[in-house]
Amino acid sequence: MKRWLAGFLAVSVVALTACGGAAPTGASGSGSGSDTIKIGWIGPLSGEAKTYGVSAKMGVDLALEEADFMAGGKRVELVVGDDRGDSTEAVNIATRMLTQDGVSAIVGSVTSDPTIAISALAESYKVPMITGTATAMGVTMNDDGTRKPFVFRACFINPFQGTAAARFAVSELGVKRAAVLYDRGSAYSIGLAESFRTTFESGGGTVVAWQSYSGDDTDFSAIMTNVVAQQPDVLYLPDYYARVSLIAKAAKDKGLDVPMIGGDGWDSPDLDFATLAGGYFTAHYSDQDTREAVQNFAQKFQAKYGEKPDSFAALGYDAMSLLLDALGRAGSTDGEAIRAALQSTKDFPAVGGSLSFDEFGNPIKSAVLLQVQADGTYKYITNVD
Known part of the structure; x- marks a missing residue:
């Protein structure tokens, strides 16, 4: 029960319900004259893929907590939307975030089809978007093979x-x-x-x-x-x-x-x-990986939530950390400035490895191979470059 409760807890969060709740009256909007940056998070907190979304959200929350909910000298406010793993619901939530809540960037979604669906909105509104976990080619690439310049990911393809x-x-x-x-x-x-x-x-x-x-x-x-x-x-x-x-x-x-x-x-x-x-x-990750970045993250996650993190938690953490870093370097909530800062990311010390983006917004990184164990754990087998 503790894990599910942790997945729904958030600090400084405006929650969007499945039917689309509006932000509370008086909430600060993003903008150059505001002291608050709003970031949207979209993912499945219910439905068939809920374990992915809960884990990813836990990683996002940990990254925000470590940054003291600050980026580029501004307070970060997270706007949360549960897309239930459904593309239509993801589009509804993203539309509300972009047209009513005034988010400066979006982290999400978690599975590929909803992420592809909302990527078109990010492109249309020129609002940067980064997914931690959606691996399909269509996330960052159009059908004709061209790049979606405002869309990034923290995972391999x-x-x-x-x-x-x-x-x-x-x-x-x-x-x-x-x-x-x-x-x-x-x-x-x-x-x-x-x-x-x-x-x-x-x-x-x-x-x-x-x-x-x-x-x-x-x-x-x-x-x-x-x-x-x-x-x-x-x-x-x-x-x-x-x-x-x-x-x-x-x-x-x-x-x-x-x-x-x-x-x-x-x-x-x-x-x-x-x-x-x-x-x-x-x-994307194994807590048996001996690299310092992995072990530090695993220990911090265990201390906060009382359990070991999975790949979705690690990638949620990496995605939010990458965005916060870019917001700090951009020094602005302007979409183009944030996009340029993300694209210029070089050798970022992510849990998933030292990360740089290629020309399609995809990270250059390795994978791990895990074996399922009957006791409910995974055995680390090898890294794959």
Whole structure:
């Protein structure tokens, strides 16, 4: 219970309810003549992806607390919106933040599809936005391959983690026949699946089952019957924890006992650890990483919340820290000034590593590979550059 309460607690916060609550009368707005900077935070504090949002928000709150809620000599006020992992709700919240609450920047969202949806608004209003955790290519890039100049992220991108997972499967697990199951309506799931397939096949493997499903599906027994018939020796499951747990259970029920691999969407305390024990996934962070920045963050997080941080907490912390640093260097709440400061970030000491942005607003950083343990923990395996 403590974890959920901590996820909802905030200091100096104006909360936006799911139906869109207005800021209290008399709240200070951002601007060059104001002593307050408003920053919007958008993410799922309820719904299927709520564990991601709660963790990310905890990391954001810790970063703000360490900065004493100050940036560039101004007081920071956080405006919070629960998008429930829904793109339409994310757009509604972002619109209110930009048109009524006067935010100077947005941190969020947490999952890829809502983040892509609100990125268009950030571009339209020329308000900088940084997500800690949304990995799909479309977050910072338009369909024609051009850059969204006002959008940034603190995490690696889908092609990188899909490639890393495939290389691990081929070189370390020695598997040759893969089954890939993905959500055909999710940019996150599709991006990971495609990059895994490309790299796995180029490494000499064969994708014997390429199976899509709907995001509303809960019964995977028929799909798994088809998959088992293809005799794969590895399953790649690039989806979020709730659906991955259901798919893994269906695989075990059909007697398919092969390694399972996934992406950072597995990183949740609500993952079915017993069923997925022994499986591997690519992640952004491990508290077993011995680097000083990681251990300092883990200790501070543990002291504040009484639990170990996950990847989403670390990336929420990094995203807010990067924005606060840029606000300080920009010396202004002007969107272009903040954008330029973010883009010029060089060797920032983030929990995820020394971070600089490339020309697409993506960080240059490594990933970690973790193994699921039956006791509800993850075992650090290796770093992947």
